[in-house]
Amino acid sequence: MSKNSNSFIAPMSGSKIFLQQVLALLEKDLKTEWRTREIFTSMFVFAVLVVVVFNFAIGADPELIRQVASGVIWIALSFASVLGLQRTGRMESEEDSLQGVLLALHDRSALFIAKMLAQMLYLLMVVICILPLCGIWFRIDFLACIGELCLAFTLGMLGLSIVGTLFGMIALHTRAREVMLPLLFLPVSIPLTIAAVQATAQLIDGKSLRDIADYLVLIGIFDVVFFVLALIVFDYIVEE
Amino acid sequence: MQKWWTIMLFVMAFPFIYLCMNRVFHATVMCITMNVAIMLVFIYAPTEKVQGIVQKIFYFHVSSAITMFFAFFLVCVASIMYLWKNSDWWDAIALSAAEIGVVFCTLVLITGPLWARPIWGTWWSWDPTLTLTLVLWLIYVAYLMLRIEIYDPNRARFAAILGIIGFVDVPLIRWSVEKWRTLHPKPVLIQEGGTTGLTSAMLLTFLVCLGAFLLLFFYLLRERISIAQSRHALEVLRHEIDEIL
Numbered sequence: 001m002s003k004n005s006n007s008f009i010a011p012m013s014g015s016k017i018f019l020q021q022v023l024a025l026l027e028k029d030l031k032t033e034w035r036t037r038e039i040f041t042s043m044f045v046f047a048v049l050v051v052v053v054f055n056f057a058i059g060a061d062p063e064l065i066r067q068v069a070s071g072v073i074w075i076a077l078s079f080a081s082v083l084g085l086q087r088t089g090r091m092e093s094e095e096d097s098l099q100g101v102l103l104a105l106h107d108r109s110a111l112f113i114a115k116m117l118a119q120m121l122y123l124l125m126v127v128i129c130i131l132p133l134c135g136i137w138f139r140i141d142f143l144a145c146i147g148e149l150c151l152a153f154t155l156g157m158l159g160l161s162i163v164g165t166l167f168g169m170i171a172l173h174t175r176a177r178e179v180m181l182p183l184l185f186l187p188v189s190i191p192l193t194i195a196a197v198q199a200t201a202q203l204i205d206g207k208s209l210r211d212i213a214d215y216l217v218l219i220g221i222f223d224v225v226f227f228v229l230a231l232i233v234f235d236y237i238v239e240e
Numbered sequence: 241m242q243k244w245w246t247i248m249l250f251v252m253a254f255p256f257i258y259l260c261m262n263r264v265f266h267a268t269v270m271c272i273t274m275n276v277a278i279m280l281v282f283i284y285a286p287t288e289k290v291q292g293i294v295q296k297i298f299y300f301h302v303s304s305a306i307t308m309f310f311a312f313f314l315v316c317v318a319s320i321m322y323l324w325k326n327s328d329w330w331d332a333i334a335l336s337a338a339e340i341g342v343v344f345c346t347l348v349l350i351t352g353p354l355w356a357r358p359i360w361g362t363w364w365s366w367d368p369t370l371t372l373t374l375v376l377w378l379i380y381v382a383y384l385m386l387r388i389e390i391y392d393p394n395r396a397r398f399a400a401i402l403g404i405i406g407f408v409d410v411p412l413i414r415w416s417v418e419k420w421r422t423l424h425p426k427p428v429l430i431q432e433g434g435t436t437g438l439t440s441a442m443l444l445t446f447l448v449c450l451g452a453f454l455l456l457f458f459y460l461l462r463e464r465i466s467i468a469q470s471r472h473a474l475e476v477l478r479h480e481i482d483e484i485l
Contacts, residue, residue, distance in 0.1 A: 064248040180385065187375055187379045191412040198420060
């Protein structure tokens with residue numbers, strides 16, 4: 001049905017329309033966010049808080065803190081990610097704006113990809129702001145392995161945002177959204193968390209990219225598997 | 241490796257056995273098998289030399305672990321079938337299998353530490369298999385909570401998605417916890433309860449025990465599906481009454 005209604009724009013290829021729609025949706029989300037800075041601010045402040053509270057929980061031993069630093073950073077990021085998804089979800093469910101967007105779409109997975117990219121950008125912004133702080137507080141020189149760290153964090157953030165966006169959409173339909181999202185999101189992302197924490201910890205220890213290749217492959221496979229799975233099942237989530 | 245294939249085939253035969261039996265016959269066979277299994281475990285099977293009487297829990301622990309994996313596999317298959325065919329029967333299977341799977345998972349998590357305490361000297365170790373079971377428990381408890389929490393009439397669809405994702409996650413979790421453990425090796429790890437070098441008497445006992453557990457699983461599944469279907473029929477009737485009024 002949707003094919004027929006769009007046949008008059010046949011000269012424009014399907015993939016081009018798809019790309020345009022993804023970019024338009026992403027632009028819409030980022031523009032809203034730029035005006036309010038609501039999601040980023042809450043994610044960032046929350047991540048900082050988690051790091052600080054963990055710092056107190058662990059104690060003042062600098063060597064110990066160095067050892068657990070990567071774990072603390074990733075916990076902060078996962079939790080912040082849950083918070084960001086909840087805010088995004090609330091914005092979408094207000095005045096049923098999600099329905100309006102869905103009506104306009106040729107292929108609904110465009111919505112998924114746009115939401116996922118937006119979430120990933122917020123997370124990357126949080127990482128960029130939080131790493132220098134952690135570097136100072138935990139006395140770790142992140143600059144020494146910044147290239148490798150970028151790769152590890154980008155792959156990890158991609159996985160977190162894929163799984164997070166998917167469950168965020170499901171949690172929209174539940175009564176206790178605030179409870180259900182972390183309950184679904186955290187256990188499923190455990191493989192990613194384990195691999196990412198180990199990769200980051202080894203990079204901090206001065207290991208090379210080759211040493212952590214296994215972990216990066218694991219994160220990559222996690223990303224690919226869940227991305228494909230999300231694209232397949234997304235239609236069932238937003239279907240009315 | 242060959243032994244694993246035999247056990248897989250053994251397990252896979254049970255759905256067909258289940259479909260062939262009616263309820264009363266199923267219950268009878270299950271009772272007999274359970275009693276035989278208990279007798280075999282405590283009278284027939286030889287006591288293991290090193291671990292002694294503690295090893296007997298292996299028959300129950302591993303049987304419930306295999307049943308649990310089978311239950312979660314069934315959740316995944318039923319979820320895919322539900323999304324494909326959109327029939328309530330498949331949804332009832334997924335829900336029932338998930339509930340009973342969580343029960344068996346809890347059994348595994350209880351019997352595991354009971355065995356580990358005298359043998360490893362600790363209730364819990366973050367061994368890959370234990371960790372995997374714990375994470376699976378968390379995922380499927382979340383699955384059950386999701387089913388309760390959704391107010392949407394299409395809740396079965398969301399649950400089905402989680403049912404698929406949860407099972408796809410299993411190899412990834414397994415891989416990651418294995419890599420994670422190899423970094424922090426613990427010297428206390430022994431080969432798990434006699435999986436290597438079972439005598440033929442032990443293997444027979446184990447298979448009968450596994451059979452009893454699978455029969456129990458399918459019996460509970462049968463009953464749970466009929467509850468789910470009655471509940472669904474009740475909902476439909478209630479809806480009709482509401483429309484009339």
